Amino acid sequence: MENTNFIVTFLNWLLSFDKKALILGASAIGAGFAMIAGIGPGIGQGYAAGKGAEATSVNPKGSKHSTMIMLLGAGIAETSGILSLVIALILLFGNPLIKQDGDGLIIAVSAISAGIAMIAGIGPGIGQGYAAGKGCEAASINPDGSRPSTLVMLLGSAVAQTSGIFSLVIALILMYANPLVTGHQATIVVAASTLGAGIAMIAGIGPGVGQGYAAGKGTEATGRRPKYQSNIIKTMILGQAVAQTTGIYALVISLVLMFANPLVKLL
Amino acid sequence: MEGGFGPKIVFEIAGIKVTETVTNTWIIMALLILFSFLATRKLEQMPKGLQNFVELLVDGIYKLTAQTMGKDKIGFAPYIGTLLIYLVCANLAGLFALRPPTADVNTTMGLALITFFMIHFFGMKRKGVGKYLKGFLDPIPLMLPMNIISELATPISLSFRLFGNIVGGLIIMSLLYGGLAGIGAKLGIMIPIFQVGIPVPLHLYFDVFAGVLQSFIFSMLTMVFVSMAMD
Numbered sequence: 056m057e058n059t060n061f062i063v064t065f066l067n068w069l070l071s072f073d074k075k076a077l078i079l080g081a082s083a084i085g086a087g088f089a090m091i092a093g094i095g096p097g098i099g100q101g102y103a104a105g106k107g108a109e110a111t112s113v114n115p116k117g118s119k120h121s122t123m124i125m126l127l128g129a130g131i132a133e134t135s136g137i138l139s140l141v142i143a144l145i146l147l148f149g150n151p152l153i154k155q156d157g158d159g160l161i162i163a164v165s166a167i168s169a170g171i172a173m174i175a176g177i178g179p180g181i182g183q184g185y186a187a188g189k190g191c192e193a194a195s196i197n198p199d200g201s202r203p204s205t206l207v208m209l210l211g212s213a214v215a216q217t218s219g220i221f222s223l224v225i226a227l228i229l230m231y232a233n234p235l236v237t238g239h240q241a242t243i244v245v246a247a248s249t250l251g252a253g254i255a256m257i258a259g260i261g262p263g264v265g266q267g268y269a270a271g272k273g274t275e276a277t278g279r280r281p282k283y284q285s286n287i288i289k290t291m292i293l294g295q296a297v298a299q300t301t302g303i304y305a306l307v308i309s310l311v312l313m314f315a316n317p318l319v320k321l322l
Numbered sequence: 323m324e325g326g327f328g329p330k331i332v333f334e335i336a337g338i339k340v341t342e343t344v345t346n347t348w349i350i351m352a353l354l355i356l357f358s359f360l361a362t363r364k365l366e367q368m369p370k371g372l373q374n375f376v377e378l379l380v381d382g383i384y385k386l387t388a389q390t391m392g393k394d395k396i397g398f399a400p401y402i403g404t405l406l407i408y409l410v411c412a413n414l415a416g417l418f419a420l421r422p423p424t425a426d427v428n429t430t431m432g433l434a435l436i437t438f439f440m441i442h443f444f445g446m447k448r449k450g451v452g453k454y455l456k457g458f459l460d461p462i463p464l465m466l467p468m469n470i471i472s473e474l475a476t477p478i479s480l481s482f483r484l485f486g487n488i489v490g491g492l493i494i495m496s497l498l499y500g501g502l503a504g505i506g507a508k509l510g511i512m513i514p515i516f517q518v519g520i521p522v523p524l525h526l527y528f529d530v531f532a533g534v535l536q537s538f539i540f541s542m543l544t545m546v547f548v549s550m551a552m553d
Contacts, residue, residue: 130531134532137487137490137494140494141486141489145493149493206542209535209538210542214543216483220479221475221478223486224482285389288546296472306475
């Protein structure tokens, strides 16, 4: 008779491996997951490049200036890709989980989960790319007002990075200080909670895209009326703070799953 | 951070481990104090050379503060200037083979906590405690827990934005140097020829571009948050 309970079969198969091999395999999967974030910077920088080309046709004389601003914005939009790359490189070259004491399955899941958390980087990448494009556009339409508008672009992009930063925090906690690893109860619940902590962070895509849109519009508005820069910044940041809320929910749930898990007590 | 990328422990005093972060911060502090001393030793009515440069810097910081926070909050300029100059030096330390102090979460969290307390202290001072605390019930009282959590999230995102960028660059650069040395060793060349030139563009992006930009962003966000709490 074949055992039809696939999950049990699968878990038994996993546990048939040596602990270290299990963690190394999981780290490979985690590193791969982390790199999915590259979707974001790709889309965002592509948009910025398109706006750069457009700006060159609108104002050929000032094309050098608007191209510089495009590159500056694209450099910022690269951040989430870089942070994901860093997490992947740590998993590959400086993996702290190999020396970790505790249950092999939970540590393995921590590695995968750290990678999954970084997927949120898609959001900031797209959003900051949009802001970069708008910054470039503003510089070509009104070269005199390009300083204040670039400043708003920088500020807005920095705020749009927030959810990517939260994901980085969770990924680092999972790799360096996962409190669940030393738990001696209910391996399956704890391993699943660890996975959940990473999956929750994917929500960060939303705030990243949304805040980036706000940053782009703020940049555009400042480009039109540089005099009202401080009022525009205030409105933009207020709105961005509201857009951050769902990302904060995700962070809270992720931290609860790791540090104050109610499910473990139910067993 | 353990796992090969963390700061090394230089020495111990009475059980307190002093890491590279602390010693490098001291080096930067000493250089900045020396620079300030030399720049202000012979102040003249008609600035020349170094004094010209320093006046330009101070002037720029005052202008930026007035523009970002409003003319009534010009008193923050000395703090913002100190923060900005320290962060630029700390983030560029990687170019001089020092481990950047900002690649340690303790440094960035410390600076972010200063910002956090500034936001609330000056908010209360300007508006009065009662009115300031009432602000947490906007737009509807139901938002109170959300508002508190988002206030607490501010120092976390501030500190890790800086830390993540700098430590990311540090890790990538150290892996690159290790890899280039490895290639050299494989080919049996003892002179480090691969480590010359190849890392330059990456240094430009990670140390110069990201370093200076993140210093600027940290200072800008500090200014914006504090002035928003006060208005």
